[in-house]
Amino acid sequence: MKKKIKIKINGKMNIIDDKTKLSVLIQNLKVPLKKVAIELNEEIMDKKKLNKIYLKKDDKIEIVHFIGGG
Amino acid sequence: MRQDKLIISNKKFNSRLIVGTGKYKNMKECAKAIKLSGADIVTVAVRRVNITDKKKPLLMDFIDPKKITYLPNTAGCFNSEEALRTLRLAREIGGWKLVKLEVLGDKKNLFPEMIETLKSTETLTKEGFNVMVYCNDDPLMAKRLENVGAAAIMPLAAPIGSGLGIQNKVNLRIIRNQTRLPLIIDAGLGQASDATIAMELGCDGILVNTAIAKAKKPFEMAKAFKNAVIAGRQSFLSGRIEKKLMGSASSPKKGII
Numbered sequence: 438m439k440k441k442i443k444i445k446i447n448g449k450m451n452i453i454d455d456k457t458k459l460s461v462l463i464q465n466l467k468v469p470l471k472k473v474a475i476e477l478n479e480e481i482m483d484k485k486k487l488n489k490i491y492l493k494k495d496d497k498i499e500i501v502h503f504i505g506g507g
Numbered sequence: 508m509r510q511d512k513l514i515i516s517n518k519k520f521n522s523r524l525i526v527g528t529g530k531y532k533n534m535k536e537c538a539k540a541i542k543l544s545g546a547d548i549v550t551v552a553v554r555r556v557n558i559t560d561k562k563k564p565l566l567m568d569f570i571d572p573k574k575i576t577y578l579p580n581t582a583g584c585f586n587s588e589e590a591l592r593t594l595r596l597a598r599e600i601g602g603w604k605l606v607k608l609e610v611l612g613d614k615k616n617l618f619p620e621m622i623e624t625l626k627s628t629e630t631l632t633k634e635g636f637n638v639m640v641y642c643n644d645d646p647l648m649a650k651r652l653e654n655v656g657a658a659a660i661m662p663l664a665a666p667i668g669s670g671l672g673i674q675n676k677v678n679l680r681i682i683r684n685q686t687r688l689p690l691i692i693d694a695g696l697g698q699a700s701d702a703t704i705a706m707e708l709g710c711d712g713i714l715v716n717t718a719i720a721k722a723k724k725p726f727e728m729a730k731a732f733k734n735a736v737i738a739g740r741q742s743f744l745s746g747r748i749e750k751k752l753m754g755s756a757s758s759p760k761k762g763i764i
Contacts, residue, residue, distance in 0.1 A: 446558060447555040447556065447558055448555070449558075466558050467561055468556055468558065469565070471601070472565060472567050472600065472601075473556055473600060474553075474596040474597070474598075474599035474600045475599075476596065479592075481595055481596060481599050482599075484599070499555065499596075500555065500556045500558065501553050501554060501555055501556060501596050501600070502553070502554070502556050502565065502566075502567075502600065503551040503552065503553060503554075503566050503567065503577060503579065503597075503600065504528075504551065504552050504553075504554045504566055505527075505528035505529045505530070505531060505534070505537055505551065505552065505566060506527060506528060506529040506550055506551055506552025506580055506582050507527030507528070507529040507530065507550055507552075507580070507582065507667070507668075507694075507714075507716030507717065507720075
């Protein structure tokens with residue numbers, strides 16, 4: 438069995454497989470990549486390079502999009 | 508009359524009315540009000556995606572960013588760091604460079620924190636953003652924003668969402684006279700005539716959210732604001748008559764019986 442790690446996505450604790458690629462996580466979350474921006478540990482990720490990023494324990498991910506605002 | 512367009516950072520817009528997308532009952536209502544307002548630019552906020560409820564509708568499904576310019580804002584940011592982070596993320600969503608900077612200083616009156624605003628404007632401009640800046644109506648601060656590269660000066664008419672209308676015409680006129688940058692009234696308008704007054708003062712445009720979204724009939728108010736901005740602009744360009752203390756008859760005296 439694969440080793441599990443705890444990470445935070447948008448402030449909430451999630452348990453995922455160790456060394457999951459960021460691109461795979463985004464796919465699993467069914468987030469429309471074209472409509473979001475992604476931050477990993479407060480660093481903005483290049484959306485074209487998500488498949489090169491392997492997630493590790495205690496990573497903090499923020500996924501944001503546009504909502505109504507004035 | 509030659510084409511009279513709003514130009515911001517070399518980009519031309521037909522409408523001088525910018526509308527916010529917040530505070531509507533739902534996204535359908537928001538999208539319809541925007542269409543009726545004729546706005547080419549809408550402000551949007553950057554927030555966390557709801558990763559547990561994927562059925563929640565997305566703004567982009569209702570308002571097509573290919574047809575209407577999204578102007579990401581930094582609403583809710585109280586310092587430069589938060590604002591920079593927000594707008595860098597906004598840019599990453601889809602290459603947005605035209606942004607609305609809004610760094611608040613007080614949770615009650617929502618006045619801008621101008622020192623942080625100035626710092627952020629300078630940094631963002633250096634990073635290649637075109638920064639439309641929510642600011643107070645202080646001509647000196649407006650000048651400093653211009654000096655660090657702001658793309659548009661956006662003074663408040665009154666506190667955000669207050670509906671009080673234009674409170675300081677004198678300052679706005681001074682800012683108008685000192686800058687060639689787009690001057691857009693941002694925040695505090697309550698009814699369509701407020702927009703006309705702003706345009707008659709020589710402003711290049713207005714930004715409104717609450718006055719439309721929270722009107723009893725948002726669709727009608729969206730149309731009213733559209734017409735008010737057009738009327739105000741036409742009035743400004745037409746050159747008003749001088750104000751006089753005494754009456755001046757409109758009908759000729761010659762031929763009176």
